[in-house]
Amino acid sequence: MAIGVPLAVEAMQLGDVPQVHEIERLSFSTPWPAYAFEQELTGNRLARYVVARAGGDRVVGFAGVWLMVDEAHVTTFGVHPDWRRQGIGRRLLLALLELAKELGARRMTLEVRVTNRAAQALYRGYRFAVVGRRPRYYTDDGEDAFVMTTPELASREMRLLLEQERARAGAGDAEETA
Secondary structure: OOOOOOEEEEEOOHHHHHHHHHHHHHHOOOOOOHHHHHHHHHHOOOEEEEEEEEOOOEEEEEEEEEEEOOEEEEEEEEEOHHHOOOOHHHHHHHHHHHHHHHOOOOEEEEEEEOOOHHHHHHHHHOOOEEEEEEOOOOOOOOOOEEEEEOOOOOOHHHHHHHHHHHHHHHHHHHHHHO
């Protein structure tokens, strides 16, 4: 489903932290504190964060990744509850994958709750596959996490997928601004 306003995905700025933290608070039972995002932006040279902006100024989603050696690891990912199921998560994940590739990552990995089927479906759409399980990974309730990873980002499969997703995102932009 296309949203009715233009959507831009761009680097997170310090001024975005209050809106990002609000999404974090609405999305997770143990949210990161706002200062954690500030520290990530100002003091962690391994970290990169992006936001999805609707209509030019409203932050409706965010995502972050750490580049560790040759692996990009998704650290956080959230879409405002009022804006879910509108393709924003796809756009954020596409941006992270492209950023990871630009930074020289060979693969991307993440952890996801074993019960979060919607997130798993999104990740599988970008060719993430379950490669492991972390027992009692989540501190709030002790739920297990699946470890998911992509094929090689430079592979033909991933290059074609990213091209298709860029085209899809471009077509969505044309619809959203009409």
